Amino acid sequence: MMKGLLAVLLVLMAISSSMGKPEKQAEKKEKRVPQTLSRGWGDELIWAQTYEEALYKSHSSNKPLMVIFHLEDCPHSSALKKAFANHKEIQKIADEDFILLNLLFETTDKHLSPDGQYVPRILFVDPSLTVRADITGRYGNRLYAYEPSDLHLLLSNMHKAKKLLKTEL
Amino acid sequence: MMKGLLAVLLVLMAISSSMGKPEKQAEKKEKRVPQTLSRGWGDELIWAQTYEEALYKSHSSNKPLMVIFHLEDCPHSSALKKAFANHKEIQKIADEDFILLNLLFETTDKHLSPDGQYVPRILFVDPSLTVRADITGRYGNRLYAYEPSDLHLLLSNMHKAKKLLKTEL
Numbered sequence: 001m002m003k004g005l006l007a008v009l010l011v012l013m014a015i016s017s018s019m020g021k022p023e024k025q026a027e028k029k030e031k032r033v034p035q036t037l038s039r040g041w042g043d044e045l046i047w048a049q050t051y052e053e054a055l056y057k058s059h060s061s062n063k064p065l066m067v068i069f070h071l072e073d074c075p076h077s078s079a080l081k082k083a084f085a086n087h088k089e090i091q092k093i094a095d096e097d098f099i100l101l102n103l104l105f106e107t108t109d110k111h112l113s114p115d116g117q118y119v120p121r122i123l124f125v126d127p128s129l130t131v132r133a134d135i136t137g138r139y140g141n142r143l144y145a146y147e148p149s150d151l152h153l154l155l156s157n158m159h160k161a162k163k164l165l166k167t168e169l
Numbered sequence: 170m171m172k173g174l175l176a177v178l179l180v181l182m183a184i185s186s187s188m189g190k191p192e193k194q195a196e197k198k199e200k201r202v203p204q205t206l207s208r209g210w211g212d213e214l215i216w217a218q219t220y221e222e223a224l225y226k227s228h229s230s231n232k233p234l235m236v237i238f239h240l241e242d243c244p245h246s247s248a249l250k251k252a253f254a255n256h257k258e259i260q261k262i263a264d265e266d267f268i269l270l271n272l273l274f275e276t277t278d279k280h281l282s283p284d285g286q287y288v289p290r291i292l293f294v295d296p297s298l299t300v301r302a303d304i305t306g307r308y309g310n311r312l313y314a315y316e317p318s319d320l321h322l323l324l325s326n327m328h329k330a331k332k333l334l335k336t337e338l
Contacts, residue, residue, distance in 0.1 A: 053274035105222035
């Protein structure tokens with residue numbers, strides 16, 4: 001039983017060292033606000049909880065999946081989140097045409113980190129379950145990073161992701 | 170890139186056929202309530218979002234992990250959830266001594282389904298990342314199932330899970 005999980009552990013160790021400290025625990029004894037799945041990226045949108053769920057929903061609905069990696073203490077993530085949540089056109093197309101997932105922790109699927117693990121970064125996955133590594137932002141050293149001023153490019157990339165890949169059978 | 174995800178797809182196909190229809194989409198145009206990570210199992214508790222996150226937190230905090238598999242349209246899940254959320258002692262020990270995760274979708278880790286995939290079921294994972302298949306409920310055909318009347322057994326199993334396994338180095 002140990003063996004099956006050891007690979008996961010090794011990946012996690014690598015992630016933990018690159019992620020800094022885990023989220024702060026909420027203060028004890030203070031009434032806690034329930035955590036939301038949107039985490040501020042659009043409370044009106046429907047979010048998948050896990051990558052497995054998101055892949056299943058993308059495949060069965062034939063809608064592309066958008067995966068947002070972020071961290072709660074990261075100012076770049078927060079700035080992008082605020083712009084994303086306030087961008088009416090992005091919120092609308094996200095709601096209508098995408099399966100959505102935002103993650104604070106990396107998955108074990110290395111296809112979701114074609115040029116490394118950093119935040120914020122946004123990857124698209126075709127319903128054929130192919131990660132769209134070809135859909136990139138404008139930074140040569142961090143291909144899947146976006147800044148608040150890049151939302152026009154993100155929107156155009158969302159339109160690109162909507163053009164589904166042909167599945168070869 | 171396709172290949173890496175094909176194994177996941179095969180697992181998902183198997184899951185989808187055993188899970189019935191996916192969650193209902195919220196009605197369009199109606200103001201949506203943000204989805205919570207607790208999903209009703211204890212709004213005051215801190216929930217991990219994904220299995221990867223939960224494993225990481227269990228290992229780094231040296232607290233056992235409790236994984237609850239459930240479905241929103243399942244009356245057995247709903248009944249157990251209600252009893253669980255209202256059980257003060259379970260909520261307290263869950264808050265203080267456990268990393269918590271509730272999932273609507275199966276993971277790809279078969280160690281979390283020692284006797285198959287069904288809901289509701291509750292598995293414990295030791296911080297050494299060993300799934301505690303030895304901690305079972307009282308139904309011979311569904312070892313990890315609990316009914317609302319079994320919460321005393323669940324509580325005693327939580328105490329069992331708190332006795333951590335010795336890690337052999």
